[in-house]
Amino acid sequence: MKRYAYYQSCINEAMTKEVDRSIDLWQHDLGIELVKLHESVCCGGSNLDYVSPKQFALVNARNIALAEKQGLDLIVSCNTCLMTIRTAKKKLDESPALRAEVNEILREEGLEYRGTSEVRHLLWVLIDDVGLDVIRKKVKNPLSKLRIAPFYGCHILRPSTVLGKDNPLEPTSLDMLLDALGARSIPYEHKNRCCGFHTLLVAEEESLNVAAEALKEAMDEKADFIVTPCPLCHTVLDGYQAKALKHNGIKGSIPVYHLSEVVGLALGYSERQLGIKRHIVTV
């Protein structure tokens, strides 16, 4: 059983509880153990970095140091947390002065940022550590009848200088995973585009237009549902779906699943067990 430190994203603690619930169901089936970091704190959600760059570096150095203390990589299941913590890691790794300043403060708590733990998305662990062949063998309920629209979301792809796993123009990781689960992923332009989450409360109309365009393309392509590795994208595409489509005069609806739920379905868990019934848009 390979162990990892698991970063608890605020949104998964509050609104999208089904993400952690579904991961808890199947993690041992795939030979991984995610140890929840109860001391970890909000990454700043792609906001703290410009409110206070040094405090941004501090909180995320602390988040990573908590994983380093246990000698484990830090695994994240929210794209924005991933991008944010990796951005902080890059800044810390490139600046010995910042690292020293942060570590002087963290020392009182018995923590030190050394840069030894990687910060990775759960999707990357499934592909690189568990392996697609192993996943393929564990599938009990192949999703072979389904046409799925993969929606990567921005912060697992861009900026590529911070993420670097997929080519942001032609990402393949989520498509490869869906293939291993027996599903067909459809090619569509929005798979690497934005959901509009980060402006929902600041420029709502723009966000609704962004989301509606993505939803419409998936519906036009006759996808059975959208799947995303990011709970923020899910919140817009599922929670705000009716509002976004209505605002843009588009009829219809399409379910949106989390990556963790699609894995769970293929491994034989039920929609009820996985928390899929909690979504706003249900089949």
Next chain:
Amino acid sequence: MSDSTIQHHEESRDVTFRVHRFNPQVDSKPYFDDYTIKLEKGITVLRALNYIKEHVDSTLTFRAFCQAGICGSCAMRINNMSKLACTTQVWDELDKAREPGVIKIEPLRNLPHIKDLVVEMDPVVGKMKKYSNWVDSRMPEEQWGKKEFLVSEEEFQIYDKATDCILCASCVSECTILRAHKEYVSPVVLLRSYRMNADSRDGIHDQRLAGLVQDHGVWDCTHCYRCQETCVKNIPIMDAIHGIREDAIERRGTKDTSGARHAEAFMDDIEKKGRLVEATLPIRTNGLAWTLKNLLPMAVKMIIKRRTPPPPPLVKASKGIQSLRKEMKEMASHVTKDHEKKSGE
């Protein structure tokens, strides 16, 4: 990309350019023309287009000038990404082609279309004017030409990368928010605004910043990083956007715009609980009236599905919050010292 690079090792081959065509004077709607030409390895997309115009179809219309990646005229969408035709190798694009041997060429997006691959640049120029994208000298006019304005090496480093911008509008073409609302300031104008605001010779910093925080300004960026990813000069455009936000918070506080209030809420919650208190985030960003009007119908659906974030008293603070609070306080004192040092210089 790497596995397919092996495929195109030929020194010459037939290549098809699938080019977006539209002449508003005769065409009712846009269409694509395929031009298949034999090309040698090492040729750029612009040279290929020039060849087509000279030898195959003289009606094909596009803009180009310097042929060296300096003037920014020949930006277009090549295989679904905005870039310069003159610095793009045909053989590199063959590796990225979705249909083997076919390179798709389209005009830039988010700008009015004129003909074939040519778009109207006036909206970009108009926004550069609106946000005063030039240095407005703070030197009194009578001293002009008599006194030097020195810029330190250290200061220049701040906007060195931003001065690489050649106004090609590739970032404009790929911008998520501009696609959603044409009034949005746009990445290039934010980049240049940042650059002008960081210049010590400029005298209208506060006025420019006041414009940037209005509707359709700096707070409307959704952090998708598409601008930065597409920039033909590899300019970290998001750093400039974040730089304006940091400056806005420092000089104007966190109360004047929904964007600043939203950002401040993250800071407050981390200091208090180490966790985001999502239930009150809309109220803290936009006030109670906005929240009730905009989010109440959705809140009802969320309550039914038990998806509502917990009310503030039920948001459990992270384990070890006492230590975090102390550490945040200590780092805040470092920041204060940094500011004192900066303003003392």
